[in-house]
Amino acid sequence: MHKPIITIILICFLGCKTDKNHEKNVDLSDWSVVDAKGQNQSMNMMMWKGDPKINAYMNDFVLPKVKSQYGIDVNIVSGQGNMIVQSLMTELQANKSESEIDLVWINGETFYQLRQIDALYGPWTSVLPNTKYINFDNPFIGKDFQQDIDGYELPWGNVQMTWIYDSAKVKNPPQNKAELLDFAKAHPGQFTFDNHFTGLTFLKSLLISFAENPKELYGDFDEATYQKYSQQIWNYINQLKPYLWQEGEAFPENVPQMHQLFASGEIWFSMSNNDSEVDNKINEGLFQNTARAYVPDFGSIQNSHYLGIPKLSQHKATAMLVANFMISAQAQAHKSKPEVWGDGSILDIENLPENQKQHFQYIAKRRYAPLRSELDQNALMELHPEYMIRLAEDFRTKIINP
């Protein structure tokens, strides 16, 4: 019944349909072709815009550089993982020939979902000249949530989750699950985690901590293993729940909200998937300078974030040029400055040519978070996205709405 209606509506709308095909028959596996075709165009990039520092890095550094070097205008559009999936999915479904989006900032479950619906172009990353300096041997970079990236996404940065606390109020931050529980009991209402990526990353590291060997959880999703350990995690969270912020009846919706609560003194802990966040936020004036970052003894998850090109993009060459710039030593070094963003580089800095290595030489150390080398000791791998989807679902049904 609805099919004819849809058809009629489609016909009505077809009048305004204007499709341009710029890139038919262009060989994108040849960098010189990409270089020639990609310049002097404009393109759209969709990314999470929840952090002023990251926005400033893009607006004040990347955009002007690609404009002056290649004449490319990049228009940045706000949209996180699920929004990206939703938009690209609708386009595929609508049989569009051209995507509204040419470059996306993704990782983990967004990558998984986009591959599920076959929305990504690839493999394309090996064409980029700067790819040869990427440290693909590092499993934290070469694998995204246990998945092979297969050239469908390009590593852009690497981070590790840290816990943030106010050292003026917390002298000895909890180092393991038992300590956390004791701490929460002694100071009810001061600890929480958000209902989004960061909180789920926290839950994943807890899940791993219940396993005797983290390797049990690595690889593809396994229902039996999940059942075994998730039971324990919900028991633990339920013990913790009455002592969480708002008695565990509500959770901050996202990290900025949690930061805001931390900044105003409503909670004593925050978290971030970006290990240099605490320096950023103190510099911005949002956090008091007694805020510190640390990783508890049971470790935290380290992961990378990536750039992908939608299959239907008509500006693939342009997107590739921009992506190549974004993984250049210059852009990566600037990005890793704590006062800029503090994002970990995915380049193998030791093996860079001397003239490029110099970019990394004079980067000020961060002051309020542990060194990356220390964090590496406690780094856990990301789990398969299905674990996260299941944790999110169970978190909703078992904790938020039991």
Place this chain on the structure above:
Amino acid sequence: MISKVLKYSFVLAVVFPIVFLLGLSLAQQWQFPEILPQEWTFQHWGNSLFKQGDILESLFLSLGLSLTLASLVSVLAFFMSKYIAYSKYRQQYMRLTLVPYILSPVVLAVTFQYYFTVANLSGNFIGVLIAQLFFALPFGIVIFNNFWNAHLKSIEQLSFTLGASAWQSLLKVILPLSKPAIVLCFFQSFLVSWFEYGLTQFIGLGKVKTLTVMVFNFINEANVFYAALACVMLILPPILLLYLNKRILILAR
């Protein structure tokens, strides 16, 4: 006496939010339990007005969008509501009109986003304009609905009897009489568009950054001071409108 105190406290309660927002937009640091910000600054205003200019850009975009929509709705609603009001099926027409009128715009947007994508209308100005029209037009028709009455119809009939053409009657008789209704409809639909967030965000894919969308982005970043600043910009035009003509605001939501 009590009534006077109540009245003054009411006035205070109404003006306070504006002062509060303004203060927040000038604050730099404001930690618990300070009642007033610890540091004041004009930097946010300077940045958004002169340096980055993105808030200013949004202001103009919003103005453009809302003014275009308001004109479109006023013209369409005028003719459509007139036809509906004098039709045999007025009740049925109005019932249908009320459905999009009271539905949640964002749910509407969710259900027809697919078609907008197919038609290349998502993520651009025209798309958002059309999407807003789908729910602002019913608004306009509802506003006009009570305006067309038997009295007005008899005046129109009279003008025909006296030999006026349809065109003359419209131009010389009906339009002058309906000026207040048109003005009301124009400003109402202006505000509907001005205040809209969910639908604009969904159909505009975040690319059509109206001022309301900006406010939400700032709130999501927990960027309180800029959010307050954008809020001030958002309420200034309606306040100006209020000053010009308070009656037009009645149906704003």
Place this chain on the structure above:
Amino acid sequence: MKVYPVLIKLLFGLLIVLPLVAGLSYALSYSLGLSGLLSKGFTLDYWQKALTSQNLWVSFLYSLSIGLVSVVTSLCIAVSMALSWNKSIQQGRLSYFIFLPLCFPATVMAFLVLQWLSPSGWFSRIAFELGFICSLNDFPNVVRDFYGVGIIFCSVLLITPFFTILMSNIYRNENLLELEKLSKTLGASSRKTLRCVTLPILFKKSKMTLLLFVIFVMSSYEVPLILGRQYPQMVSVAIVQKIQKFNLNDIPLGFAMSVLYVLLVILVLVLFGKPSRKYLKPNIK
């Protein structure tokens, strides 16, 4: 001149009926597994899941009760203001201030409420400075709380000015002052006049508007997005979340919910809607 009616009908169909029907049929076909990239053909699974999920019904009931409570609360405030300040609302300086809150879009109002009522908010700071509370955790939790106090408070702020104006207009247009005088001349007490004359007339004339506002509040999106919490959720937020969050298999469920919501609203209108009456009467002289 037969072109004109056809044109109008066409416009009506295209701009009002079509989007609704189109949207509804798309949502319906998606929820039945007929469209969507991951669809595997016709299935009633999602509907079964939606209808039996406690979440959905909680969401509807929660929204409805928030709508009802907000409207009733605003109504009480509005009627008392309209009756006691009737003259100054219609003209004079106070009239400007009555209208002022109408300049605040839902987004701004919700943001303000958050800044005021959250535990680290402005009211909590005042309470702290005055010594009523010793730490911000003592401040009652009214934002993102179970009962939706924050959402209700914000909705009341948003709709009370409108109701006040509406009531004051009805009061004037229906000549209530004269009726009240008459009733008193006939020997009724002030209280009886209020109970048997003024309030019934006000209520009768504004019934439809009140109903519409219950639905408005029920469907609101921006306010619960800022002031709501993960459970229970208001309808619009729940639908959008289902369609946009992590699990792609939840999307048909979200569409089923939206179809249900639209049908519910249509049902209410068919049952109670008498569109030609005087509800939402613009104040044009």
